Amino acid sequence: MCSVIGLFNVPEAAKYAYFGLFSLQHRGQEAAGIASSDGEKIYITKGRGLVTQVFDETKLTKLIGSSAVGHTRYSTAGEDSVLDAQPIFARYDLGQIAVVHNGNLTNAKQVRRELIKEGAIFQTFMDTENLIHLIARSHKEHLYDRIIEALQQIEGAYSLILLSRKKMFAVRDPYGFRPLSMAKLGDGWVVASETCAFDLIGAEYVRDIRPGELVVFEEGKEPRSIQVFEPTPHKCIFEYIYFARPDSNIFGKNVYKLRKAMGRELAKEYPVEADMVVPVPDSGVASAIGYSEESGIPFELGIIRNHYVGRTFIEPTQAIRDLKVKMKLNPIKNVIKGKRLVVIDDSIVRGTTSKKIVNILKDFGAKEVHMRISAPPTTGPCYYGVDTPTKEELISSRYSVEETRKYIGADTLAYLSIDGLLRSVGNDLSYCMACFDGNYPVPLKE
Ligand SMILES: O=P(O)(O)OC[C@H]1O[C@H](OP(=O)(O)OP(=O)(O)O)[C@H](O)[C@@H]1O
Ligand SMILES: NC(=O)CC[C@H](N)C(=O)O
Numbered sequence: 001m002c003s004v005i006g007l008f009n010v011p012e013a014a015k016y017a018y019f020g021l022f023s024l025q026h027r028g029q030e031a032a033g034i035a036s037s038d039g040e041k042i043y044i045t046k047g048r049g050l051v052t053q054v055f056d057e058t059k060l061t062k063l064i065g066s067s068a069v070g071h072t073r074y075s076t077a078g079e080d081s082v083l084d085a086q087p088i089f090a091r092y093d094l095g096q097i098a099v100v101h102n103g104n105l106t107n108a109k110q111v112r113r114e115l116i117k118e119g120a121i122f123q124t125f126m127d128t129e130n131l132i133h134l135i136a137r138s139h140k141e142h143l144y145d146r147i148i149e150a151l152q153q154i155e156g157a158y159s160l161i162l163l164s165r166k167k168m169f170a171v172r173d174p175y176g177f178r179p180l181s182m183a184k185l186g187d188g189w190v191v192a193s194e195t196c197a198f199d200l201i202g203a204e205y206v207r208d209i210r211p212g213e214l215v216v217f218e219e220g221k222e223p224r225s226i227q228v229f230e231p232t233p234h235k236c237i238f239e240y241i242y243f244a245r246p247d248s249n250i251f252g253k254n255v256y257k258l259r260k261a262m263g264r265e266l267a268k269e270y271p272v273e274a275d276m277v278v279p280v281p282d283s284g285v286a287s288a289i290g291y292s293e294e295s296g297i298p299f300e301l302g303i304i305r306n307h308y309v310g311r312t313f314i315e316p317t318q319a320i321r322d323l324k325v326k327m328k329l330n331p332i333k334n335v336i337k338g339k340r341l342v343v344i345d346d347s348i349v350r351g352t353t354s355k356k357i358v359n360i361l362k363d364f365g366a367k368e369v370h371m372r373i374s375a376p377p378t379t380g381p382c383y384y385g386v387d388t389p390t391k392e393e394l395i396s397s398r399y400s401v402e403e404t405r406k407y408i409g410a411d412t413l414a415y416l417s418i419d420g421l422l423r424s425v426g427n428d429l430s431y432c433m434a435c436f437d438g439n440y441p442v443p444l445k446e
């Protein structure tokens with residue numbers, strides 16, 4: 001996952017991009033970057049680390065102009081290195097361009113191989129770089145036509161924002177895997193991965209960019225919409241389960257409300273006699289409230305999260321993930337001692353978190369630990385922007401529910417069913433659930 005933000009016709013655009021990215025930090029912790037334009041030239045700063053580590057007042061002041069694009073990165077392709085930070089910037093025959101991308105291109109290697117054969121020299125290992133090459137090599141006269149021509153050659157998941165010196169373009173793939181919304185800020189426009197970014201900078205939500213739609217922002221004109229591809233919606237349901245922030249509305253619905261609904265469904269499907277419902281913070285909290293409301297079992301914050309540690313799932317190495325779970329989560333002994341707990345988390349991916357948590361809870365004297373997961377078992381990898389690339393890494397692809405229960409050491413373990421998940425989203429069938437049901441909407445070419 002990554003986050004993208006774009007601002008057009010907003011004075012000091014880079015500063016707004018910075019604040020926007022700050023509220024989108026949960027979508028990527030590896031690298032951050034902003035490119036701005038004053039109409040004559042594009043300026044860019046990017047680096048490894050969190051938004052606050054990459055930027056300071058001096059750096060932001062140098063990013064002049066009233067348009068900007070920004071990115072926080074969690075790599076799905078390429079490397080976790082400074083070279084592979086976004087925006088990707090290039091000079092080419094039409095001028096200068098900067099691109100930010102959330103998603104993952106499923107034919108990236110093939111396109112890259114062909115481009116290299118034709119003489120292209122790649123600067124990064126990122127799938128996103130293909131796009132810049134395709135735009136630069138196009139023979140069309142206008143950037144707008146070149147973007148469309150490039151889009152016709154890429155496949156997979158993309159919520160993209162492209163910045164030229166004078167224009168901005170926002171586009172979502174025909175499946176709409178990743179969210180992308182637009183808002184009004186003063187006389188200008190903001191495009192961002194999640195609406196929580198709008199709240200922070202005081203922008204007013206207008207609408208979502210539609211699957212397959214390209215929106216062009218140009219000075220003195222209203223944004224122009226072109227439906228480049230026929231929409232075939234397969235919005236990522238895992239955005240609701242885990243990735244997005246609860247205070248965001250994505251794909252037209254509030255994340256917090258849906259997470260609570262998942263918790264309620266889970267309580268109906270898998271009730272258990274217990275003394276308290278305890279969430280695994282952060283993303284287990286909303287579904288635990290739902291479970292507690294439905295079951296009538298009191299909700300207790302039995303596990304406290306250290307807020308100076310980020311998300312563990314998106315850490316690239318296992319050793320760091322292991323360490324971070326312990327640094328991050330610690331139970332309140334006095335609350336849980338001698339008690340029967342229903343512990344709610346949103347997902348078990350590799351099993352790192354659940355195993356550690358059950359262990360510590362038992363060590364601290366919990367009488368019973370009943371693990372309840374507000375999503376179905378994650379049995380398949382994601383090729384569309386979530387970094388679960390191999391089946392081997394996914395505990396549910398190797399183990400049955402009973403084997404997983406034994407592995408994590410819980411007294412019982414149950415997952416929300418696929419039907420239960422669908423009920424929580426109002427039986428809307430326009431979601432991708434491939435990592436749970438194996439129905440991949442876009443086949444992986446390599
Ligand atoms: O089985 P695992 O491989 O451990 O992955 C699953 C865990 O990772 C995520 O939490 P994370 O710490 O990333 O973020 P959160 O604070 O938003 O819940 C998710 O909410 C689970 O708790
Ligand atoms: N998680 C993402 O959205 C990643 C975007 C892009 N594929 C990259 O690797 O940088």
Ligand code: SF4
Pocket residue numbers: 177235236237238239381382383384385386432433434435436
């Ligand atoms: S495979 Fe899973 S994580 Fe990937 S887009 Fe589909 S629902 Fe989302």
Ligand SMILES: [Mg+2]
Pocket residue numbers: 280281282283284345346353
């Ligand atoms: Mg978690």
